[in-house]
Amino acid sequence: MSAVIEHDNHEDHHHGPDKGLMRWVLTTNHKDIGTLYLWFSFIMFLTGGVFALVIRAELFQPGLQIVEPEFFIQMTTMHGLIMVFGAVMPAFVGLANWLVPMMVGAPDMALPRMNNFSFWILPFAFSMLLATFFMEGGAPNFGWTFYAPLSTEYAPPTVTYFIFGVHLMGASSIMGSINIIVTILNMRAPGLKLMQMPLFVWTWLITAYLLLAVMPVLAGVVTMMLMDIHFATAFFDAGGGGDPVLFQHVFWFFGHPEVYIMILPAFGIVSAIIPTFARKRLFGYASMVYATSAIAFLSFIVWAHHMFTAGIPITGEMYFMYATMLIAIPTGVKVFNWVATMWKGSMTFETPMLFSVAFVILFTIGGLSGLMLSIVPADFQYHDTYFVVAHFHYVLVPGAVFSIMAAVYYWLPKWTGNMYNEALGKTHFWLSFIGINVTFFPQHFTGLAGMPRRIPDYALQFADYNMISSCGAFLFGFSQILFLFIILQTIRGGKKATDQVWEGAHGLEWTIPSPAPYHSFSTPPKNLEEAHG
Amino acid sequence: MKQGNTTSFALKLAAVAIGMFGFGFAMVPLYDVICDITGLNGKTGDQVATTEDVVATDREIKVQFIANNNAGMSWEFRPTVRTMTVHPGASYRTDFFARNPSSKSMTAQAVPSVTPYYASRYLHKTECFCFEQQQLATGESIEMPLHFIVDRDVPDDVHTLTLAYTLFDVTEQEDVALARLH
Ligand code: HEM
Ligand SMILES: [Cu+2]
Numbered sequence: 001m002s003a004v005i006e007h008d009n010h011e012d013h014h015h016g017p018d019k020g021l022m023r024w025v026l027t028t029n030h031k032d033i034g035t036l037y038l039w040f041s042f043i044m045f046l047t048g049g050v051f052a053l054v055i056r057a058e059l060f061q062p063g064l065q066i067v068e069p070e071f072f073i074q075m076t077t078m079h080g081l082i083m084v085f086g087a088v089m090p091a092f093v094g095l096a097n098w099l100v101p102m103m104v105g106a107p108d109m110a111l112p113r114m115n116n117f118s119f120w121i122l123p124f125a126f127s128m129l130l131a132t133f134f135m136e137g138g139a140p141n142f143g144w145t146f147y148a149p150l151s152t153e154y155a156p157p158t159v160t161y162f163i164f165g166v167h168l169m170g171a172s173s174i175m176g177s178i179n180i181i182v183t184i185l186n187m188r189a190p191g192l193k194l195m196q197m198p199l200f201v202w203t204w205l206i207t208a209y210l211l212l213a214v215m216p217v218l219a220g221v222v223t224m225m226l227m228d229i230h231f232a233t234a235f236f237d238a239g240g241g242g243d244p245v246l247f248q249h250v251f252w253f254f255g256h257p258e259v260y261i262m263i264l265p266a267f268g269i270v271s272a273i274i275p276t277f278a279r280k281r282l283f284g285y286a287s288m289v290y291a292t293s294a295i296a297f298l299s300f301i302v303w304a305h306h307m308f309t310a311g312i313p314i315t316g317e318m319y320f321m322y323a324t325m326l327i328a329i330p331t332g333v334k335v336f337n338w339v340a341t342m343w344k345g346s347m348t349f350e351t352p353m354l355f356s357v358a359f360v361i362l363f364t365i366g367g368l369s370g371l372m373l374s375i376v377p378a379d380f381q382y383h384d385t386y387f388v389v390a391h392f393h394y395v396l397v398p399g400a401v402f403s404i405m406a407a408v409y410y411w412l413p414k415w416t417g418n419m420y421n422e423a424l425g426k427t428h429f430w431l432s433f434i435g436i437n438v439t440f441f442p443q444h445f446t447g448l449a450g451m452p453r454r455i456p457d458y459a460l461q462f463a464d465y466n467m468i469s470s471c472g473a474f475l476f477g478f479s480q481i482l483f484l485f486i487i488l489q490t491i492r493g494g495k496k497a498t499d500q501v502w503e504g505a506h507g508l509e510w511t512i513p514s515p516a517p518y519h520s521f522s523t524p525p526k527n528l529e530e531a532h533g
Numbered sequence: 534m535k536q537g538n539t540t541s542f543a544l545k546l547a548a549v550a551i552g553m554f555g556f557g558f559a560m561v562p563l564y565d566v567i568c569d570i571t572g573l574n575g576k577t578g579d580q581v582a583t584t585e586d587v588v589a590t591d592r593e594i595k596v597q598f599i600a601n602n603n604a605g606m607s608w609e610f611r612p613t614v615r616t617m618t619v620h621p622g623a624s625y626r627t628d629f630f631a632r633n634p635s636s637k638s639m640t641a642q643a644v645p646s647v648t649p650y651y652a653s654r655y656l657h658k659t660e661c662f663c664f665e666q667q668q669l670a671t672g673e674s675i676e677m678p679l680h681f682i683v684d685r686d687v688p689d690d691v692h693t694l695t696l697a698y699t700l701f702d703v704t705e706q707e708d709v710a711l712a713r714l715h
Binding site for chain 2 (some may be wrong): 016110114153179185217218220224242250
């Protein structure tokens with residue numbers, strides 16, 4: 001093996017990274033682009049986080065103290081949009097860029113120039129979105145779900161910038177997913193079978209197909225809005241023969257698969273990390289692949305569980321209720337497999353493992369509140385309350401976001417060649433873990449008691465829980481500065497990482513040197529036993 | 534796994550994306566068809582021809598009329614009677630009153646909705662002001678007729694039907710095709 005590596009390195013002499021800024025602008029290297037995506041997403045994460053803290057500061061006490069209601073609702077809207085489309089999705093694409101080629105033994109992504117383009121669209125899209133704060137009428141104020149006619153007839157004039165922003169980031173996602181599919185299906189090292197691929201590659205393959213299917217529908221729905229606003233069509237305007245409820249159907253046809261787009265790669269990440277630190281093979285590899293496919297398929301036929309209160313006939317409600325509950329079965333399979341992998345393993349709890357174990361527990365809590373919401377009569381009560389907010393933050397923050405953090409700690413030594421500071425990493429984990437639970441657990445209670453979401457003020461009986469929630473949010477928010485510090489510290493130096501990095505790690509990415517050379521697998525790997533992480 | 538495949542594979546995937554963009558738009562007619570078939574959303578059917586029908590004199594149904602203005606609409610708009618008691622199968626007439634108090638000529642479109650939604654397909658309109666747009670000059674007023682029949686097949690548990698009209702200002706969008714409106 002080492003002979004092969006030296007050979008690779010020798011070739012690299014001529015193709016090392018360019019110097020200076022243009023390296024990043026013009027790069028077609030999957031590792032560079034992965035890095036760009038990850039930094040972009042981190043900046044968006046902090047931006048969206050600041051908006052969240054504005055929200056929590058206002059909700060610290062009942063009454064209006066810090067911001068105007070008009071600005072508050074811009075904050076909730078932009079927080080959701082930035083976190084979903086700017087932080088979580090690009091972070092997963094960044095991880096895919098870094099890891100998929102290394103995991104399948106490919107030298108790069110299949111379409112490197114398109115890769116560069118799909119990244120560089122994003123800063124433009126989000127600058128445009130953020131610039132609306134400084135325009136007349138202010139930023140979008142119709143919620144991240146932008147229901148018509150709130151987002152058409154009653155929207156601020158900046159809605160057009162929002163629409164173009166969504167078009168751009170949709171184009172970026174579609175190009176990114178095409179690239180990932182082609183890479184996985186066409187560029188695998190010769191002899192690497194599909195059922196030998198690590199689960200992260202599998203989950204991303206399925207996610208990419210989801211993206212390909214639903215991002216165009218999102219583009220369609222914003223195009224309809226654009227036409228309603230500027231070209232006098234009436235897709236969503238009842239006065240012209242349209243129907244606002246149609247908006248919700250088209251949006252959620254995109255929206256529900258979208259929430260799985262944000263969680264399937266996370267499943268792949270914890271399926272890589274848990275076996276490493278339990279020092280056992282992943283339990284039920286094949287069932288994980290099938291469960292992921294089942295979840296992806298089901299995600300297309302449950303969308304109206306977001307619309308139970310929109311006036312659906314009883315048969316429709318029953319259908320969507322049972323279909324939604326069905327998703328809990330493949331999801332349960334996954335949770336059982338992770339637990340079974342840990343069962344009787346010789347576990348150690350380094351930072352990536354801590355985040356992954358927390359993922360399994362807290363994501364399951366989020367799944368259970370999801371099941372409660374899928375019960376139609378219960379949802380009549382819970383819909384648009386803080387209970388829904390608690391549900392999706394449990395699946396998205398200690399779910400998707402924790403998995404991304406776990407991935408960063410897990411692969412950072414491979415990327416930088418240096419070990420991060422374990423004590424600081426654990427501190428970051430515990431601060432985040434406590435912060436997140438203090439923030440979102442009480443929201444279950446305020447939600448059940450009827451506190452509506454997206455409002456800047458609330459009745460006095462909710463005051464205590466909201467204050468607790470706000471304290472947790474500030475704890476979680478400020479702990480991320482520690483995360484930034486740890487990453488920067490690791491990039492600059494630290495204990496040298498070995499090639500395998502973690503004692504129990506398996507997979508092709510651990511067979512190449514740390515830091516991963518600028519070009520890896522220029523010649524395909526031979527030892528494919530290792531591939532199946 | 535040959536490089537040559539890459540471009541054509543990527544193009545095929547791009548075609549899928551374009552197809553799904555089209556699918557998003559295909560959801561619009563699909564939605565209307567489903568609403569038509571099931572009567573969801575309380576959308577009522579097309580104009581029907583008057584038919585000689587047997588009247589179910591043994592059943593009485595209360596029909597309530599509601600008139601609303603959409604946001605920003607300034608017209609006076611109200612039913613001339615608020616409720617009628619009807620026999621299924623018989624034809625009835627009522628009127629809605631509208632007046633344009635604004636200082637400009639305006640065009641309006643009324644959009645109906647029936648509650649309970651599953652009864653909407655049993656409410657037949659033989660003539661309705663909602664089939665057309667109404668244009669009123671400043672200060673002008675009009676009594677607009679509605680002829681309807683409640684179908685004899687209306688489910689037994691329906692004792693009250695509510696027909697609500699919302700009046701939309703369409704002065705700005707006069708040339709928009711409004712074929713789908715009833
Ligand atoms: C067992 C699995 C799940 C079930 C049964 C479920 C069920 C539901 C239901 C019924 C709602 C609608 C609540 C309402 O608005 O009244 C909902 C909302 C939501 N769910 Fe889930 N869910 C599940 C998993 C997930 C996952 C994995 C994610 C994302 C990673 C997620 C993200 C969301 C989001 C973002 C919303 C709120 C959207 C909004 O209105 O802003 N859910 N869920
Ligand atoms: Cu959903």
